[in-house]
Amino acid sequence: MVTIQDFQNFEIIVAQIKEVKEHSNADRLYVLKIDTGSGEKQIVAGVRKNYTPEQLLGRKIIVINNLQPAMLRGEESSGMMLVASTEDGQALLMPDKDVPVGTKIK
Numbered sequence: 523m524v525t526i527q528d529f530q531n532f533e534i535i536v537a538q539i540k541e542v543k544e545h546s547n548a549d550r551l552y553v554l555k556i557d558t559g560s561g562e563k564q565i566v567a568g569v570r571k572n573y574t575p576e577q578l579l580g581r582k583i584i585v586i587n588n589l590q591p592a593m594l595r596g597e598e599s600s601g602m603m604l605v606a607s608t609e610d611g612q613a614l615l616m617p618d619k620d621v622p623v624g625t626k627i628k
Contacts, residue, residue, distance in 0.1 A: 533588035534604075534627035535559065536617055542575035547595040552578070556601070558587055559624015566599035572612040584615040584627060 537556040545551035550568050552575070565585065569578070586602045593599075604615040617625075 531588075532586055535585060535587045536582050536621055536623055536625040536627070537585045537587070537601075538582050538623045539578050539580060542578045544570065544575075545595060545597060547597075551595065551597075553597050554578070554603070556583070556585065557623050558585070558601075559622065563587075563600045564598060565601045565603060566594040566597050567603045567605070569603070569605060569612055569614070573614070581614065582617055582621070582623065584617070 535558060537558050539554055540557050540562065541555035543553050545553050545566065550570050552567050552570050552573075554565050554567055555562055556565060584604045586604070589599075589601055591598050591600045606613045606615060
């Protein structure tokens, strides 16, 4: 079980996708440049099977912003995009209203 204090350690924010490129070493991954409201960063996301670059570019998404960077098939990922996964595919978690980039999720 996770305590409320554990959950509060996650910095979950609204970010906007600024650039999308296919990962050169993985057919299921994209390398994304995102605007976090306090700067840009790179994340790697496994949504290539369900989304085209055109469908992602410009979208506001929900990310965990304070994860320790990890190398994923040779590309650094400095956060995690939140996605719901089902047997039928994936669904991006997005705000239902137009909120500023960097808005914290509580």
